[in-house]
Amino acid sequence: MSQSAKRIVLASRPVGEPKPSDFRLEDYAVPTPGEGQLLLRTIWLSLDPYMRGRMDDGPSYSAPVPIGGVMEGGTVCEVMASNNPGFAKGDIVLAHAGWQQYALSDGKGLRKIDPGVAPISTAVGVLGMPGMTAYTGLLEIGKPKPGETVVVAAASGAVGSAVGQIAKIKGARAVGIAGGKEKCDYVKNELGFDECLDHRDPDLAAKLKEACPKGIDVYFENVGGKVFEAVFPRLNDFARIPVCGLIADYSTIFGKDTPAPKWANSIMRAILVKRLNFRGFIVRDFASMYPDFIREMPQWLREGKLKHREFVTEGIESAPNAFMGLLKGANFGKQLVRVAPDKA
Amino acid sequence: MSQSAKRIVLASRPVGEPKPSDFRLEDYAVPTPGEGQLLLRTIWLSLDPYMRGRMDDGPSYSAPVPIGGVMEGGTVCEVMASNNPGFAKGDIVLAHAGWQQYALSDGKGLRKIDPGVAPISTAVGVLGMPGMTAYTGLLEIGKPKPGETVVVAAASGAVGSAVGQIAKIKGARAVGIAGGKEKCDYVKNELGFDECLDHRDPDLAAKLKEACPKGIDVYFENVGGKVFEAVFPRLNDFARIPVCGLIADYSTIFGKDTPAPKWANSIMRAILVKRLNFRGFIVRDFASMYPDFIREMPQWLREGKLKHREFVTEGIESAPNAFMGLLKGANFGKQLVRVAPDKA
Numbered sequence: 001m002s003q004s005a006k007r008i009v010l011a012s013r014p015v016g017e018p019k020p021s022d023f024r025l026e027d028y029a030v031p032t033p034g035e036g037q038l039l040l041r042t043i044w045l046s047l048d049p050y051m052r053g054r055m056d057d058g059p060s061y062s063a064p065v066p067i068g069g070v071m072e073g074g075t076v077c078e079v080m081a082s083n084n085p086g087f088a089k090g091d092i093v094l095a096h097a098g099w100q101q102y103a104l105s106d107g108k109g110l111r112k113i114d115p116g117v118a119p120i121s122t123a124v125g126v127l128g129m130p131g132m133t134a135y136t137g138l139l140e141i142g143k144p145k146p147g148e149t150v151v152v153a154a155a156s157g158a159v160g161s162a163v164g165q166i167a168k169i170k171g172a173r174a175v176g177i178a179g180g181k182e183k184c185d186y187v188k189n190e191l192g193f194d195e196c197l198d199h200r201d202p203d204l205a206a207k208l209k210e211a212c213p214k215g216i217d218v219y220f221e222n223v224g225g226k227v228f229e230a231v232f233p234r235l236n237d238f239a240r241i242p243v244c245g246l247i248a249d250y251s252t253i254f255g256k257d258t259p260a261p262k263w264a265n266s267i268m269r270a271i272l273v274k275r276l277n278f279r280g281f282i283v284r285d286f287a288s289m290y291p292d293f294i295r296e297m298p299q300w301l302r303e304g305k306l307k308h309r310e311f312v313t314e315g316i317e318s319a320p321n322a323f324m325g326l327l328k329g330a331n332f333g334k335q336l337v338r339v340a341p342d343k344a
Numbered sequence: 345m346s347q348s349a350k351r352i353v354l355a356s357r358p359v360g361e362p363k364p365s366d367f368r369l370e371d372y373a374v375p376t377p378g379e380g381q382l383l384l385r386t387i388w389l390s391l392d393p394y395m396r397g398r399m400d401d402g403p404s405y406s407a408p409v410p411i412g413g414v415m416e417g418g419t420v421c422e423v424m425a426s427n428n429p430g431f432a433k434g435d436i437v438l439a440h441a442g443w444q445q446y447a448l449s450d451g452k453g454l455r456k457i458d459p460g461v462a463p464i465s466t467a468v469g470v471l472g473m474p475g476m477t478a479y480t481g482l483l484e485i486g487k488p489k490p491g492e493t494v495v496v497a498a499a500s501g502a503v504g505s506a507v508g509q510i511a512k513i514k515g516a517r518a519v520g521i522a523g524g525k526e527k528c529d530y531v532k533n534e535l536g537f538d539e540c541l542d543h544r545d546p547d548l549a550a551k552l553k554e555a556c557p558k559g560i561d562v563y564f565e566n567v568g569g570k571v572f573e574a575v576f577p578r579l580n581d582f583a584r585i586p587v588c589g590l591i592a593d594y595s596t597i598f599g600k601d602t603p604a605p606k607w608a609n610s611i612m613r614a615i616l617v618k619r620l621n622f623r624g625f626i627v628r629d630f631a632s633m634y635p636d637f638i639r640e641m642p643q644w645l646r647e648g649k650l651k652h653r654e655f656v657t658e659g660i661e662s663a664p665n666a667f668m669g670l671l672k673g674a675n676f677g678k679q680l681v682r683v684a685p686d687k688a
Contacts, residue, residue, distance in 0.1 A: 261608065264605065275624040
């Protein structure tokens with residue numbers, strides 16, 4: 001007579017853009033923790049572009065979600081029951097419980113969250129993986145110097161908004177790219193970027209040239225596609241390009257018949273002649289920077305130098321549509337699913 | 345009644361591969377040094393792939409050679425007359441006198457060579473720019489670790505031969521690529537690479553896979569073209585790709601109608617998923633490493649850990665053909681022109 005819960009599983013591997021039938025809502029019995037285990041109740045589920053990659057089974061840095069498996073995802077959870085001496089009932093933890101209401105854990109990889117420091121949802125946002133992605137990629141690979149120009153797309157999103165604001169903190173000029181006037185206004189007026197361009201603008205390339213009169217020194221690559229095409233010719237000598245995502249390409253470049261991008265014939269020559277540095281990374285490559293991150297970022301938040309915005313949908317059932325929207329830029333701020341209220 | 349000398353000037357900008365009529369042999373009067381100047385007599389002229397770039401007038405890290413201008417090049421010269429207190433008649437210097445028998449200099453950028461350390465020709469070879477290119481790009485960007493696999497093309501040439509031998513000194517596995525059995529035998533048997541493959545082999549991709557059973561951790565890119573195509577799918581996670589030349593592409597990729605290379609649709613995804621690091625460089629970006637270079641390389645030479653080979657043509661008139669041959673891999677070792685005997 002166990003309690004029933006809901007979860008989202010991968011129904012089929014998407015061909016191109018994911019569609020509703022690639023996901024399936026399932027009922028399941030809330031599990032009972034065994035020896036050393038805890039039962040987690042998911043409060044916040046983070047939706048992030050990397051999840052598109054887990055839906056494919058090509059070679060990648062992580063194993064794919066199996067067909068029928070629960071969709072992966074970072075979560076903020078409450079410990080409901082614990083047979084593990086490291087955690088007590090009522091603890092709030094950062095977990096990787098996936099797209100489901102309840103999950104078991106053996107405690108490995110969990111991190112306790114102090115609800116007194118900041119709203120607990122920030123643990124999967126500006127003070128979590130997206131914030132750390134921005135912090136590490138920008139500072140360790142991008143290395144912006146005062147007066148240099150940093151360009152980042154998805155600038156109202158979780159990673160992009162932090163990239164531009166950290167660039168400003170470091171004395172660089174920040175130029176954002178976002179979808180639509182409302183987001184661009186927010187990026188420029190609220191987040192304090194120097195400029196923000198609309199990627200839907202047919203004159204994006206010309207506008208970008210205008211917004212970056214001294215060229216581009218750091219391009220934080222998290223979207224690919226047309227934005228990269230516009231950025232590529234404007235890269236300065238010795239430009240650094242941290243590559244952490246290609247959201248615009250996730251559902252297209254996997255096809256073998258896709259025409260080659262415009263820059264294809266010149267990228268290697270540009271790397272040589274301009275002495276460019278392209279470097280891919282994922283956040284766990286820079287795990288050693290976590291102590292610096294968790295010291296500096298909350299301080300910048302408190303000082304008002306770092307703002308963030310959340311875009312919340314309600315209920316685990318909303319996750320597939322919210323995720324498909326995220327891939328198209330329908331979110332405005334960090335995409336979260338409120339799976340359950342803070343208190344059960 | 346001044347003495348007459350010979351020089352090679354750029355007659356026209358090549359379209360594709362340079363041809364003999366792109367160069368012109370000229371007579372000119374040996375100049376007389378003015379105040380603060382010296383007269384240099386060229387003994388050795390170095391021919392290097394980068395010169396192909398200087399023949400074009402597209403954007404690059406250096407100004408192009410003007411039409412009618414003397415072809416550029418590193419040289420080893422004797423000071424024949426000096427009105428400069430820094431240099432005396434008889435000094436042997438490393439200069440950038442170009443493709444000519446005599447040149448004036450104000451002394452700037454000259455470096456005195458001690459003929460007691462090594463044959464003076466090594467100042468434009470293994471102990472000069474090509475050696476320094478190998479040393480800095482491999483150690484500063486490639487960073488080979490013991491047991492890793494380093495691949496380099498043009499492996500019997502000035503840069504490639506040093507790259508593989510330095511990789512071996514650092515405990516890595518060195519796999520060379522060269523043109524033809526004779527060069528491959530030399531690279532493997534004389535230079536001590538673990539393997540050397542013939543880039544003319546139609547099965548290059550399969551052979552490379554076999555020669556690199558644990559994949560490729562460092563690819564020192566100095567050729568581009570088909571070698572890069574074969575290397576690209578074999579790159580390991582976290583592979584480093586120092587890019588210092590694209591000799592196979594110099595005369596082709598400039599064309600806008602060239603079909604996109606095979607890797608075009610997947611290079612950005614590979615950078616992301618494999619966390620690759622592509623970084624272009626030229627030797628002067630790493631000028632601060634010169635003291636280390638000039639301490640370590642002569643020592644490795646003396647210890648027999650670093651071997652080198654010179655490929656010499658005679659007389660300034662031979663430079664155009666020798667250079668055109670170099671671009672096709674006709675040289676076997678560091679390409680030099682002996683412009684004049686050591687003693688005038």
